Amino acid sequence: xxxxxxxxxxxxxxxxxxxxxxxxxxxxxxxxxxxxxxxxxxxxxxxxxxxxxxxxxxxxxxxxxxxxxxxxxxxxxxxxxxxxxxxxxxxxxxxxxxxxxxxxxxxxxxxxxxxxxxxxxxxxxxxxxxxxxxxxxxxxxxxxxxxxxxxxxxxxxxx
Amino acid sequence: xxxxxxxxxxxxxxxxxxxxxxxxxxxxxxxxxxxxxxxxxxxxxxxxxxxxxxxxxxxxxxxxxxxxxxxxxxxxxxxxxxxxxxxxxxxxxxxxxxxxxxxxxxxxxxxxxxxxxxxxxxxxxxxxxxxxxxxxxxxxxxxxxxxxxxxxxxxxxxxxxxxxxxxxxxxxxxxxxxxxxxxxxxxxxxxxxxxxxxxxxxxxxxxxxxxxxxxxxxxxxxxxxxxxxxxxxxxxxxxxxxxxxxxxxxxxxxxxxxxxxxx
Numbered sequence: 001x002x003x004x005x006x007x008x009x010x011x012x013x014x015x016x017x018x019x020x021x022x023x024x025x026x027x028x029x030x031x032x033x034x035x036x037x038x039x040x041x042x043x044x045x046x047x048x049x050x051x052x053x054x055x056x057x058x059x060x061x062x063x064x065x066x067x068x069x070x071x072x073x074x075x076x077x078x079x080x081x082x083x084x085x086x087x088x089x090x091x092x093x094x095x096x097x098x099x100x101x102x103x104x105x106x107x108x109x110x111x112x113x114x115x116x117x118x119x120x121x122x123x124x125x126x127x128x129x130x131x132x133x134x135x136x137x138x139x140x141x142x143x144x145x146x147x148x149x150x151x152x153x154x155x156x157x158x159x
Numbered sequence: 160x161x162x163x164x165x166x167x168x169x170x171x172x173x174x175x176x177x178x179x180x181x182x183x184x185x186x187x188x189x190x191x192x193x194x195x196x197x198x199x200x201x202x203x204x205x206x207x208x209x210x211x212x213x214x215x216x217x218x219x220x221x222x223x224x225x226x227x228x229x230x231x232x233x234x235x236x237x238x239x240x241x242x243x244x245x246x247x248x249x250x251x252x253x254x255x256x257x258x259x260x261x262x263x264x265x266x267x268x269x270x271x272x273x274x275x276x277x278x279x280x281x282x283x284x285x286x287x288x289x290x291x292x293x294x295x296x297x298x299x300x301x302x303x304x305x306x307x308x309x310x311x312x313x314x315x316x317x318x319x320x321x322x323x324x325x326x327x328x329x330x331x332x333x334x335x336x337x338x339x340x341x342x343x344x345x346x347x348x349x350x351x352x353x354x355x356x357x358x359x360x361x362x363x364x365x366x367x368x369x370x371x372x373x374x375x376x377x378x379x380x381x382x383x384x385x386x387x388x389x390x391x392x393x394x395x396x397x398x399x400x401x402x403x404x405x406x407x408x409x410x411x412x413x414x415x416x417x418x419x420x421x422x
Binding site for chain 2: 001003006007009010012013014016017018020021023024025027028029055057
């Protein structure tokens with residue numbers, strides 16, 4: 001076969017392969033959100049983070065605004081320190097509420113931010129003043145059972 | 160009694176030594192390929208020609224298989240997922256299984272069957288018809304002229320073929336899931352993008368396919384170069400190429416996956 005024809009086909013092959021890689025990165029993968037623009041990091045202390053993982057999404061009003069950067073254990077307060085990176089485009093007030101939610105009943109856990117009313121904005125390295133822990137299903141069930149039991153005791157005493 | 164046991168042991172020992180010797184020879188051969196690579200790159204058109212024969216001509220089988228694999232994955236995945244009411248997760252299932260495992264592995268297996276056998280048979284026949292000796296007589300290194308271009312062509316083609324496999328497989332899965340079954344297109348793509356990580360999944364898949372490219376092409380080249388110069392020898396070498404490449408791909412896949420999942 002003519003050398004130029006071979007060159008042409010190999011060129012098409014290489015271009016198609018590169019296009020497929022780009023397609024995988026952009027259309028199938030999360031290359032867009034992985035390379036967020038500039039971020040600022042904020043730390044929050046939680047008593048229980050459930051099964052929150054690094055790189056879990058940080059959402060506000062359901063929109064992904066950042067990612068969990070790292071999770072450490074603080075041996076002095078016995079709390080989990082979660083550092084999140086939030087996109088610089090989305091400033092949040094100082095009194096923003098950080099909650100750990102679960103997507104669906106058994107889905108992955110993420111951090112939900114509820115904006116407060118403070119005029120000052122969170123800066124890089126700040127701490128969330130108000131946090132709410134992950135809901136632990138076993139704890140909730142035992143509380144529910146406990147309250148049910150005490151309720152039935154109350155009704156018995158009333159009789 | 161004693162001599163029977165000794166004979167069995169001798170047989171095992173002979174095989175072990177034989178295989179070790181072959182392994183050592185193959186590593187020396189690998190080193191030669193690397194040493195002569197520079198020389199072969201000076202005639203780049205040889206490598207480009209081999210990319211045409213190993214890569215471009217493998218495209219049809221790779222793309223058609225990818226399309227069907229993607230469609231079957233979507234059908235099977237939907238069948239199970241809809242029982243748990245999460246048929247939207249079908250995009251995640253198709254994309255993750257293709258990008259992480261099926262893309263690199265099935266491409267490598269098809270590549271070993273389509274291109275690896277051709278390489279072994281060609282080089283084995285070149286050796287049987289004494290073309291390689293003729294080259295050496297003319298002070299042309301057969302490793303630089305014949306082997307190295309084929310090696311680099313295989314290493315270059317495999318990741319591209321695997322990427323195309325994954326992409327076409329995802330498209331096949333999309334065609335079955337969205338227009339045929341009626342899964343919501345937005346949920347299909349957005350759930351996929353939320354769970355497929357660029358570094359953890361896509362880059363790891365590319366790393367796998369590069370390693371498979373090295374393994375498959377090298378095994379095909381060595382078996383061809385090492386084949387006894389007879390019709391029977393070439394046919395046995397071709398068989399060994401397919402068997403050894405497939406085993407190497409599956410074994411390496413397990414090793415690499417265990418490293419990638421832990422890390």
